[in-house]
Amino acid sequence: MAKAIIQLEPLTCPSCIRKIETALGKVTGVQTVKVLFNASKAKVEFDDAKANIEQLEEAITKLGYSVLSKKIA
Template sequence: MKTNLKTETFTCPSCIKKIEGTLNRSDGVDTAKVLFNSSKVKVEHDENKISPDEIRGLIEKLGYEVESVKSS
């Protein structure tokens, strides 16, 4: 499953490393990529192991606001 999340505007490159690192270490996440300029996070994951809401929760736990979530 692919999930795209729109987040608040990122202010520094360390934001990218923090989010990508957390998501890529999470069980069920195949790949996570942060697009700095567009404030988006693209995640490919196994929906049986981690849901879009759980991914949103991980990002929000790091202190970033998620504005929208779309999955396909």
Template sequence: MYTASFRTQPFTTPACIQDIESSLAEKDGIVSAVVDFTENKVNVEYDSMKTNVEKIADLITKLGYPVLSTKVS
């Protein structure tokens, strides 16, 4: 498992948290997704055999939250 932190454009409302977390949780290969509203980050634990950072960033962007940078650990 890997963890990636995606910095996004600022979130507009706390409702964004539920939208992002629930949408990502439904995707194959994503183990967990946690939004840090104050830091404009989405922290995702994922299975690299099923998905990758680029696909996850694309999913976040398609939800309306453009990814500005990514850090993998």
């Protein structure tokens, strides 16, 4: 199990949180997702045998949001 912290562009509305959490939750292998509105960060716990951080980034960018940085914690 791996944990990723993804720094997003500044989020402008609470509905952004729901969109991102839903998209990340659909990635195979993702266990938990928490998007922090004020910090504009996504914390994701996932099975690194089924998913990788690039897939998580792709799920976010497909929604039109920018990923500023990402790291495995």
